[in-house]
Amino acid sequence: MDSDCIFCQIVAGDIPANVVAETDDAIAFLDANPLAPGHTLVIPKEHYHRLNDVPDDVAAEVLGLVHEVVPAVEAAVDAPATTVAFNNGEEAGQEVPHVHGHIVPRSGDDGQRP
C-alpha cells in the first residue's frame, strides 16, 4: 500500500467509496466525479502505477472484474453502451497514479470521453 495514494486508501477503507463489486485482488467502485451516472472505476487492490507494472495474474483479474461489471453498470443506469478506458501514464491523462479502468455509460450523442 502507498499511504499517499487515494485509491490505496479506498482499498484500506480509510476513504469511503461506493463499492460495486470486488474479488480477492480487484475492486470496482463509483467515480466520485462521474462523467455520467454509473461511471465506475476498476482497480487492482495492490498499488501499481501503470498497466505495464501489473503482473499477468492481477491484470487478468482486473479485466475479469471489468467484464463482470460492464453489463451490471449498463443495466443499473439503462445505458445501451459503455466506454471502457485506461489512461495509462500522466501524458495520457492519468491523474491518480494507481492503475484504474474507467467504465463510462454512453448514450450515443453525449459527447463524453474518459
Ligand code: 5GP
Ligand atoms: P484519471 O484521470 O487518473 O484517469 O482518473 C481518475 C479518476 O478518479 C477521475 O475520474 C476522478 O473523478 C476519480 N477520483 C479521484 N479521486 C477520487 C476519490 O477520492 N474517490 C473516487 N471514488 N474517485 C476519485
Ligand code: ZN
Ligand atoms: Zn495506490
